[in-house]
Amino acid sequence: MRMKLASVAFALALAPAAAFSQAAKPTDPQIAHIAYTAGEIDIAAGKQALKVSKNAQVRSFAEEMVRDHTAVNDQALALVKKLHVTPQDNPTSQALKKKADAQLASQAKLSGAAFDRAYAANEVAYHKTVNSALQKTLIPDAKNAELKSLLQTGLKLFTEHQHHAEELAAKIK
């Protein structure tokens, strides 16, 4: 009974972030891979926005996403190198990537204000998903203190990005 409750609690904790649901707790090499992948996804989305959008506010936001996530990912790469950890691909990373690819493909069909709205809305949703995963699984499950600390920085950054994305989405409605 206790086992069952624990697994229900775990499933509930993961519920808002469907892409993150995974049977077993992720290991540090997997967590590093998930965090890095999450950053890369937002960098790719930002680059697409910089290619398509002509809206100054959207472009400035996209530049910020590319700049900030590149900075965190560079830090993450330096950390895994220092710790002699090889980030390990896993079902969560794959699910995230698959979902993001589909999103990029659907946004690629849009242009002008329709693209801007879709990009901003997805940035809000995406940062919410990642924040929830960081808070509920990635940070609590990370064993290495430096990895945990970098994830905490990531959470602060993603939270700020979520606020900024919400502001942007409201402005370009």
Add this chain to the structure above:
Amino acid sequence: MSGGTWSPRPPRRLVRFGLAAALALAPAAQAAPRTHKIVIVQMAFGPMPAGLRVGDTIVWVNQDIFQHTATARDHSFDAVLPPKATARVRLSKAGTIAFYCRFHPGMTGKLEVAK
């Protein structure tokens, strides 16, 4: 008067101390412009310096790996702070100046500037 500890004249050494303190403070009363530091670390502006006056300079120190700005809501300043960089802002007006980071709008602070 209650308690009987009150004395009509302060003890002599207190007078002397008061005089010394007044002398020590005299140059500051002339308000030569000063420089104050505000450190940005972990996506937040550090403690606000006290005793700001018009003509003083704020040195913004960005210790983060992210680019930030220190942007006044009243547009009186807008300092761009690349990672690990510093920027100087001279305070040109008195009052409460609210500021934020344009990139990370949750990062905010307030300067209390006297004339």
